[in-house]
Amino acid sequence: MVLQRNEINEKDKWDLSTIFATDQAWEDALNQLSEEVETVDQYVGHLLDSAQSLLEITERSLELERQLEKLYVYAHMKNDQDTREAKYQEYYAKAMTLYSQLDQVLSFYEPEFMEITEEQMTAFLAAEPKLELYKHFFDQLLQKKNHVLSQREEELLAGASEIFGSASETFAILDNADLTFPYVLDDEDNEVQLSHGTYVRLMESKNREVRRCAYEALYATYEQFQHTYAKTLQTNVKVQNYRAKVRNYESARQAALAANFVPESVYDNLVSAVRKHLPLLHRYLALRSKILGIPDLKMYDVYTPLSSVDYSFTYDEALKKAEEALAVLGDDYLSRVKRAFSERWIDVYENQGKRSGAxxxxxxxxxxxxxxxxxxxxxxxFTLVHETGHSMHSSYTRETQPYVYGDYSIFLAEIASTTNENILTEKLLEEVQDDATRFAILNNFLDGFRGTVFRQTQFAEFEHAIHQADQNGEVLTSEFLNELYADLNETYYGLSKEDNPEIQYEWARIPHFYYNYYVYQYSTGFAAASALAEKIVHGSQEDRDRYIDYLKAGKSDYPLNVMRKAGVDMEKEDYLNDAFAVFERRLDEFEALVEKLGLA
Incomplete structure (x- = not known):
């Protein structure tokens, strides 16, 4: 049985009291901010009255957003640790409502700002030197000029933001709190309740019957609710298409990528490069089939490790290994990692009702x-060092940049995390002493590459296809979604959809389809990270310093510029081809080890 929340050791839970000491403190802060939000009306119509007015209203707006983010994080994480608790469901809902209210009262800002002339901006910057800090922020806003609506229209959209998010919230509650999976047998013939967490473990079982039963049980549950999941996903897609249309974008994809100042060619280059290299994935799966001795490879055979080496880690062992691997990034980076590991930044173990994933x-x-x-x-x-990469990115950015630039573009988010994964792979391969363990590490890398670059690009293709279908008037029924997903899965894996009927329902369990064109960035991020890790591990101190500068940059420059300064040009296909070259090189070594060890 999965433990209840109160059965988890306190040291293995994140310490959210560092945000608000008590729930009452959160409620007091919420009430205070709610009152402050109501005073924003006094600024309407006065943004461009003077340089001082622009500075005051800009700083006041950012301060309100800053306070709300802190409130939201507490409510969001309290809810995630046990999604069944009504109290924190209410907290989360209240935070989302206040977000909607703040968006609504600040909806005057962009329309009013778009009226500024170049001469007026120059005069304002000269009159008020403190505005210089916000110059890049203003430049970013002006790039959206053709997509900002009238004040009244912006108010209406902002007021509907809570409604627009309802599909995603419904999915989360259904998938994490309400969905009940059946009991199945594990490797020791013990009856265990299937969950998001145990499913992953069972898919790695050496016993094919255990894998098959868990796989079929999971997807039988999703099949039962396929129409509900189709409706929530269709609603989410319609929201994104509607938002893009009213803001004068040609598509939801163009709108999503424009938010990060990324051209659509980056997306298309990714799909093109991955499609060209699908034979490498098919080659790996064929080798997997031989090693497992399974001529009729199925989708439930794709995740089980091929190695017989018990290369596992307790959580404490993993912390130590992560620190050893990440030490290459320098003493300052490592000190931050140790703080995260020792000061209860991490909520470690699964419990009933806890949000799935990481x-x-x-x-x-x-x-x-x-x-x-x-x-x-x-x-x-690898998940631990991945999330640590995100957290170190956040830590450096927040401590280096002022609040206005104290976050980073979503496009850059997956690069720091997957750079850590690549560094860990290099570390493990460097210290390995025997062929069998090296085989296990290479297997893990190849599976990780498959799961990140190939799989996430498959997701990206599916996501784009359903947005295009809705834009063209198609109804996203479960039948439509099942067929589309099954066809894509067959193309990517080369495994017949007729022989793998359950996989057609996989789309229903993927939360990232509600993240508005997020998934492609896992793939581009992994490929860019491959290049950065090579420089960090085998390059110079200058390369490592440039990487730390990337972690510090936040939103102080455009994402593609930040990456160019770090040494990777993501508008070209070279970084993608380089990543596939690493995959092929390690696949070659893996095949040689298979032959040497007589495994196929």
Whole structure:
């Protein structure tokens, strides 16, 4: 049985009291901010009255957002640690409502700012030197000029933001709190309740019957609720398409990428490069089939480790190994890592009702917390260093940049995390002493690459296809979604959809389809991280310093410029081809080890 929240040791839970000491303190702060939000009306119509007015209203707006982010993080994480608790569901809902209210009262800002002339901006900057800090912030706003609506229209959109988010919230509650999975047998013939966490572990079982039963049980549950999941996903897609249309974008994808100042060619280059290199994935899966001795490879055979080496880690062992690997980034970086590991930034173990998966979160004024659902395996060690990469990125950015630039573009978010993964792989391969363990590490890398670059690009193709379908008037029924997903899965994996009927329902369990064109960034991020890790591990101190500068940059420059300064040009396809070259090189070594060890 998965433990209840109160059965988890306190030391293994994140310490949210560092955000608000008590729930009452949170409620008091919420009430105070709610009152402050109501005073914003006094600024309407006065943004460009003078340089001082622009400075005052800009700083006041950012301060309100800063306070709300802290409130939201507390409510969000309290809710995530047990999604069944009505109290924190209410906190989360209240925070979202206040977000909607703040968006609404600040909706005057962008329309009014767009009226500024170049001459007026120059005069304001000369009259009030403190505005210089916000010059890049203003430049970013002006790039959206053709997509900002009238004040009244902006108010209406802002007022509907809570409604627009309802599909995602409904999915989260259904998938994490309400969905009940059946009991299945594990490797020791013990009856265990299937959950998001135990499913991953069971898919790594050496016993094919255990894998098959868990796989079929999971997807039988999603099949039962496929129509509900289709409706929530369709609603989310319609929201994104509607928002893009009213803001004069050609598509939801263009709107989503424009938010990060990323051209759509970056997305198209990714899909093109991955499609060209699908034979490498098929080659790896064919080798997997031989090693497992399974001529009829199925999707439930894709995740089980091929190695017989018990290369597992307890959580404490994983912390030590992560510190050893990340030491290459320098003493300052390592000191931050040790703080995160020792000061309860991490919520470690799965409990009943806890949100599935893993993430790094927080706000400008909090620790960079991490949520895990820990299992004692190599994959979870990589998850730990992955989320640590996010948290260190956040830590450096928040301590270096003022609040206005104290976050980083979503486009850059997955690069720091996957750079850590690549550094860990290099460290493990460097210290390995025997062929069998090297085989296990290479297996993990190849599976990680498959799961990040190939799989997330498959997700990206699916996401873009459903947005295009809705834009073209198609109804996103479960039948439509099932067929589309099954066809894509067959193309990517080369495994017949007729022989793998359950996989057609996988789209229903992927939370990232509600993140508005997020998934492609896992793939671009991993590829860029491959190049950065090579420079960090095998390059000069200058390379490492440039990487730390990237972690510090936040939103002080455009994302593609930040990456160019770090040494990677993401508008070209070279970094993608370089990543596939690493995959192929390690696949070659893996095949040689298979032959040497007589495994196929």
């Amino acid at each position: 993430y790094s979160g927080g706000s400008y004024d909090t620790n960079a917390f991490m949520l895990l659902n820990w299992q004692d395996n190599l994959d979870n060690l």
